[in-house]
Amino acid sequence: MTYRGFLAELLMAECDDRSRRRSERRIKAAGFPRDKSLRNFGFEANPNIDAATIHTLASCE
Numbered sequence: 001m002t003y004r005g006f007l008a009e010l011l012m013a014e015c016d017d018r019s020r021r022r023s024e025r026r027i028k029a030a031g032f033p034r035d036k037s038l039r040n041f042g043f044e045a046n047p048n049i050d051a052a053t054i055h056t057l058a059s060c061e
Contacts, residue, residue, distance in 0.1 A: 001009075027035070038058055043051040 038054065041054075043049055043054075
């Protein structure tokens with residue numbers, strides 16, 4: 001790996017980490033009663049909920 005490639009990887013890791021921490025701060029600041037996320041949602045509990053549709057909506061694309 002070149003020095004430039006190493007720096008690019010390091011920058012991407014830093015950006016991902018900052019994004020994750022920003023999201024965690026916003027969730028904490030919102031004061032929700034419980035810590036929930038789509039990662040922990042049990043789609044098998046209700047087969048009428050389409051997991052692919054929910055993940056598409058969550059990506060805001």
